[in-house]
Amino acid sequence: xxxxxxxxxxxxxxxxxxxxxxxxxxxxxxxxxxxxxxxxxxxxxxxxxxxxxxxxxxxxxxxxxxxxxxxxxxxxxxxxxxxxxxxxxxxxxxxxxxxxxxxxxxxxxxxxxxxxxxxxxxxxxxxxxxxxxxxxxxxxxxxxxxxxxxxxxxxxxxxxxxxxxxxxx
Amino acid sequence: xxxxxxxxxxxxxxxxxxxxxxxxxxxxxxxxxxxxxxxxxxxxxxxxxxxxxxxxxxxxxxxxxxxxxxxxxxxxxxxxxxxxxxxxxxxxxxxxxxxxxxxxxxxxxxxxxxxxxxxxxxxxxxxxxxxxxxxxxxxxxxxxxxxxxxxxxxxxxxxxxxxxxxxxxxxxxxxxxxxxxxxxxxxxxxxxxxxxxxxxxxxxxxxxxxxxxxxxxxxxxxxxxxxxxxxxxxxxxxxxxxxxxxxxxxxxxxxxxxxxxxxxxxxxxxxxxxxxxxxxxxxxxxxxxxxxxxxxxxxxxxxxxxxxxxxxxxxxxxxxxxxxxxxxxxxxxxxxxxxxxxxxxxxxxxxxxxxxxxxxxxxxxxxxxxxxxxxxxxxxxxxxxxxxxxxxxxxxx
Numbered sequence: 001x002x003x004x005x006x007x008x009x010x011x012x013x014x015x016x017x018x019x020x021x022x023x024x025x026x027x028x029x030x031x032x033x034x035x036x037x038x039x040x041x042x043x044x045x046x047x048x049x050x051x052x053x054x055x056x057x058x059x060x061x062x063x064x065x066x067x068x069x070x071x072x073x074x075x076x077x078x079x080x081x082x083x084x085x086x087x088x089x090x091x092x093x094x095x096x097x098x099x100x101x102x103x104x105x106x107x108x109x110x111x112x113x114x115x116x117x118x119x120x121x122x123x124x125x126x127x128x129x130x131x132x133x134x135x136x137x138x139x140x141x142x143x144x145x146x147x148x149x150x151x152x153x154x155x156x157x158x159x160x161x162x163x164x165x166x167x168x169x
Numbered sequence: 170x171x172x173x174x175x176x177x178x179x180x181x182x183x184x185x186x187x188x189x190x191x192x193x194x195x196x197x198x199x200x201x202x203x204x205x206x207x208x209x210x211x212x213x214x215x216x217x218x219x220x221x222x223x224x225x226x227x228x229x230x231x232x233x234x235x236x237x238x239x240x241x242x243x244x245x246x247x248x249x250x251x252x253x254x255x256x257x258x259x260x261x262x263x264x265x266x267x268x269x270x271x272x273x274x275x276x277x278x279x280x281x282x283x284x285x286x287x288x289x290x291x292x293x294x295x296x297x298x299x300x301x302x303x304x305x306x307x308x309x310x311x312x313x314x315x316x317x318x319x320x321x322x323x324x325x326x327x328x329x330x331x332x333x334x335x336x337x338x339x340x341x342x343x344x345x346x347x348x349x350x351x352x353x354x355x356x357x358x359x360x361x362x363x364x365x366x367x368x369x370x371x372x373x374x375x376x377x378x379x380x381x382x383x384x385x386x387x388x389x390x391x392x393x394x395x396x397x398x399x400x401x402x403x404x405x406x407x408x409x410x411x412x413x414x415x416x417x418x419x420x421x422x423x424x425x426x427x428x429x430x431x432x433x434x435x436x437x438x439x440x441x442x443x444x445x446x447x448x449x450x451x452x453x454x455x456x457x458x459x460x461x462x463x464x465x466x467x468x469x470x471x472x473x474x475x476x477x478x479x480x481x482x483x484x485x486x487x488x489x490x491x492x493x494x495x496x497x498x499x500x501x502x503x504x505x506x507x508x509x510x511x512x513x514x515x516x517x518x519x520x521x522x523x524x525x526x527x528x529x530x531x532x533x534x535x536x537x538x539x540x541x542x543x544x545x546x547x548x549x550x551x552x553x554x555x556x557x558x559x560x561x562x563x564x565x566x
Contacts, residue, residue, distance in 0.1 A: 028259070030408065031473060055389045057475075058484045058501035083486065085473065090408035092473050115389035115509035119501075141216030152224055 006030050009053075009091040016051050017093075020044040035096045042107045044095055045084065049112050054088030056109070059119035061127040063154045064098075077101055080127055084109075099129060108134035126153040184520065188217045193527060194291070203520060211515040213508055223498055230494045231257060231467055235331060241500065242533060243324045244287060247273075247280045248478040249500070250329040252485040255410055256474035257331055260489055261467050267415070268456040269333035274412035275346075275449045276319065276328045277476075278442040282312045282353065284479035285435050285442075288531040289360065292432065295524040296373045301363065308356045311349045318342055333459025338450065346450045350443040357439050364432045374428040378514045378526045381426055390510040391503050392481020393438065394530045396422045397430035404477040411476075416445050428529045435531070466493055478503050480531050504533050 010032045014024070020043055023035040036044045048054065060083040066076045077100040084095040097106060108131040109116040120131040121140040128151040139146065150167045151157060159168040182203050188196035196217035202210035222241055226234045239250040251273055258265060286309035293301035313323050319342060320326035328334050338346075363370060380390065385398035395402050404410070405418045421437045423430035469491035476483050481503030490496040507530040515526060 027471065028473075055386065057389075057482070058486070058499065060486045060497070060499040060501075062488065062497045062499075085484065085486070087475070087482075092475075094473070113389065114387070114513070115506050118505050118509060136212070138212075138214065139216070140214070141219040143216065152221065155227075157224070 006090045009088045010093070012051070013048065013053055013088075013091070013093045016047045016053060017044055020047070030090045031092050031094065033094045033096060035098070038097050038099060038103075038106050041095065041097050045109055045112065048086055048093070054086040054091070054093065056113050056116055056119070057085040057087040057092065059084055059116070059123055061123045061129060061153065063127060065155050080104060080129055082106060082123065082129060104128060105130040105132050107132050110135050125151070127151050128154070186523065193532065195533070197532070201515065201520065201523065206519045206521070208515045208518050208520060208523070211512040213512060223500060226495055226498045228494070231331065231465075234495060234498065235329070236327070238498070238500070239325055239327065241502070244284050244533060245280060245478045245480070246325045247276050247328060248476055248483055250327075251277060251411060252474045252476045252483055253487070253498075254329045254331055255476075256472040256485050256487045257467060259472045259474070260470050260487065261464055263332050263460045263463065265333050265460060266456040266458070267412075267454040268337075269458060270412040271415070271449050271454055272334040272336065272338075272458075273329060274416055275446055276316070276326060277411065278446045278449075279312055279316055281479045282439060282442050283309060283316065284531075285439055286312065288435065288528070292525070292528045295528045296370055298370060305360070308353060311353055315346055315349050318345060330459055332463045333457070335458065337458060338453060343450045343453070347447055350447050354440065354443050357436060357443075361433070361436050364429070364436055371429065373525050374432060377428045377522055378518065378529055379425070379427045380510055380514055384513070385426070385510065388510045388513060389506045390481075391506050392477070392479075393431060393434045394481065394507050394510060396420070397434045398426035399424045402482070404475050404482050408475060412449065416449055418445065428525055431529045466491060480504055480533060481507065502533070504530070507532070
């Protein structure tokens with residue numbers, strides 16, 4: 001059951017985001033998922049912000065290592081997908097940005113949305129995505145002695161050796 | 170306790186508070202930059218009880234995840250399992266019965282009462298009002314007993330299963346619930362009196378930590394913290410889930426935006442919970458408890474599941490690759506966005522206001538912290554008291 005206002009909210013968001021969108025889906029009645037490039041990402045968020053559409057609900061990072069389905073498929077670079085969820089009433093707009101391992105950086109949102117700081121710190125330490133311009137790069141949840149360059153939410157992470165604090169391969 | 174930051178900047182003093190905390194019963198580290206008694210800046214360091222639950226979930230199957238996620242928080246365990254179950258039910262296209270929806274709502278509201286009463290006691294304690302703390306925790310036992318009567322547990326009730334609930338109410342339980350709610354309602358009227366009239370309490374709350382509506386929106390505050398600043402944000406109303414279509418909630422807001430408003434909003438919300446619980450218990454729909462068949466493999470796709478936990482909006486993103494377990498589960502708990510509001514509001518307050526300010530958002534560290542440290546060889550490591558002591562002495566040498 002979806003509330004009537006939700007469809008209007010989402011139509012508005014779609015209109016605002018139109019110039020920046022590469023791809024668009026509506027997985028559920030109350031959702032709008034859009035894919036943008038990392039270059040256009042800031043402008044896309046800026047337009048939602050300027051129109052006061054919703055608030056930043058959460059930032060989800062998903063590791064997407066390349067998995068060859070059959071040997072014929074040419075190998076592609078591993079990627080991390082960052083999902084920015086914005087909510088207004090019942091409606092949720094998710095902006096997806098795909099980042100290849102070789103260019104894991106995305107502009108910070110903290111100057112527009114100060115509360116993004118906590119989410120960006122989590123994204124940086126858990127998945128190793130660099131949020132360019134973020135005000136605090138201190139560890140948020142991992143221990144002080146956690147080694148640099150080890151990101152626990154990547155699929156390749158299997159654990160840490162407690163004796164020498166090195167990643168288990 | 171105070172430390173000078175650097176030789177070149179001797180005017181800045183940082184007062185570290187925590188992780189062994191003078192104000193809270195859970196570990197969090199805060200650094201308050203002060204000018205005399207006045208706070209000029211604040212920062213947070215969390216993670217002392219981080220257990221890696223998001224990572225852990227990726228190596229479990231869908232059923233195991235239910236029990237893992239329910240253990241994110243001991244206070245609001247049920248709401249986590251609602252968020253997870255309803256997300257999964259959407260992915261697997263399972264319709265749950267009206268009875269299961271009503272049961273989920275009933276337990277969620279009982280949980281809200283227990284959470285708010287627990288917070289109310291802690292708040293009274295931080296305000297130096299320990300008599301009140303003891304009264305509130307005595308009264309909280311009424312709802313704890315009810316939860317135990319229904320589910321067999323005081324925390325982690327395991328009421329939800331994928332596709333429904335596992336428990337029903339007996340007529341005796343209904344009678345107990347209704348009379349319990351009546352008793353609590355009487356007591357809560359008295360508490361509302363205290364929070365709005367008691368002069369010593371008001372001195373600690375009125376006009377302190379004011380957050381305007383615009384600030385609350387800008388900082389992304391959620392739950393009672395946002396509603397106390399007149400932001401009408403409540404997932405139960407905005408996007409009704411479980412049984413909130415059939416048993417709608419009236420949103421409680423306040424315009425003041427100070428600590429007092431945050432206290433009043435939570436206490437007034439309790440009356441709504443009593444009303445809903447009584448209504449659900451007396452008008453429990455007939456029907457099946459759970460869906461007959463739940464697939465072991467969940468179709469590929471992703472869902473967003475939002476629910477209103479006692480502390481505010483709880484957000485789940487669940488992704489299935491079509492297998493027996495999740496590809497990714499992201500949990501954004503309500504305390505995380507609320508920290509931002511506290512750290513910003515702290516500037517300009519006195520250091521002595523900090524405990525009340527912190528308690529004003531009802532912070533929950535289990536909310537933030539989710540990481541397990543496991544030995545890679547799978548062996549458990551046990552330390553004797555002497556070993557622990559030696560290790561401590563060595564560490565701080």
